[in-house]
Amino acid sequence: MPEKTKLWYLENFNLFSNLDEQKMMELNDMITDRETKANEPIYFAEEPSKNIYFLKKGKVKITKYMSDGSEKILTVIGPGEIFGEMVYMDEGQRSDYAVTLEPSLICAINKNDLAAFIEKNPELNLRFTKLIGLKLRSFSERVEDLIFKDAKQRIISFILRYAEKYGKRVGEQIFIKPFLKHSTLGELTACSRQTVNYILTELRDKKIIDFDRSKLVINNLGELKKYVSK
Structure with missing residues (x-):
């Protein structure tokens, strides 16, 4: 993929908007792109948590499998969103699965590389914290729906x-x-x-x-x- 196109995608993530060109190039060098088909797993539960993912195009479902083998979809991720980000807060294993719903373009960054990048660019720390807060609020709204509606x-x-x-x-x-x-x-x-x-x-x-x-x-x-x- 041409570098210009990769940078265009990165600029459309709210987390990285307003970064100057030099910082964007530095970030660009840390990520890897991956094109996927529909129904392709991105990560599994109980595997080591190393990467954080950014969805450039397509759809990804975050799901869990119950003890009886049934699947429970927790949320659907769309273009411009981050997923697998809880590994940034936790050193343990993942507890969910991420699977594409349609052909998708995904980039991954090692969580330690992202942590180092955020440390050098502290304005991103507030944005990242806000992003996680918005996700938790969305989850809370869904729980309220299940209880009261x-x-x-x-x-x-x-x-x-x-x-x-x-x-x-x-x-x-x-x-x-x-x-x-x-x-x-x-x-x-x-x-x-x-x-x-x-x-x-x-x-x-x-x-x-x-x-x-x-x-x-x-x-x-x-x-x-x-x-x-x-």
Whole structure:
């Protein structure tokens, strides 16, 4: 990959925005790029925690496998996000798995190299701490959804948050492309695939949203928000 393109991707991570060109080049020399196919593991639970990852394009799910062999998706990572970052705080082994949902472009940096880089650029320390804080807040919001909201509210709350992160407004509509499989959305909201299908179809019949296999479109954001503000 051309150096200019690698730097362009790095500049689009909020953590590294506003770094000067020399620092960006120094950071660029520390990372390795990897193109992946869909359903390809990035790291496994119980393996040594050495790297932190940055997703340049594609989607990655962070998941755990239960004792009965079932899978529980914890979150979905999109372009411009960091994952596996908890190794920065902990010397132990990972407790989750990271697997691509679609063809992706991922870069990795050794956690010790990143720590040394942040030490030389202390403004990044506050950004990194804030980033982890935002992730913890997002996790807390999902836990609250599971406790206090019914299935429809959980699904709609997730769609609204997902649209805020990845949606693109075109006129009065918000396009999320690509969107998640209904089975994945069900995992993330503790709902069955059938429940997800039913609720999304109901919202489509009311013309609040539209969807197909490749995208989800919010036609009426105000009406959608009413379901979670009751």
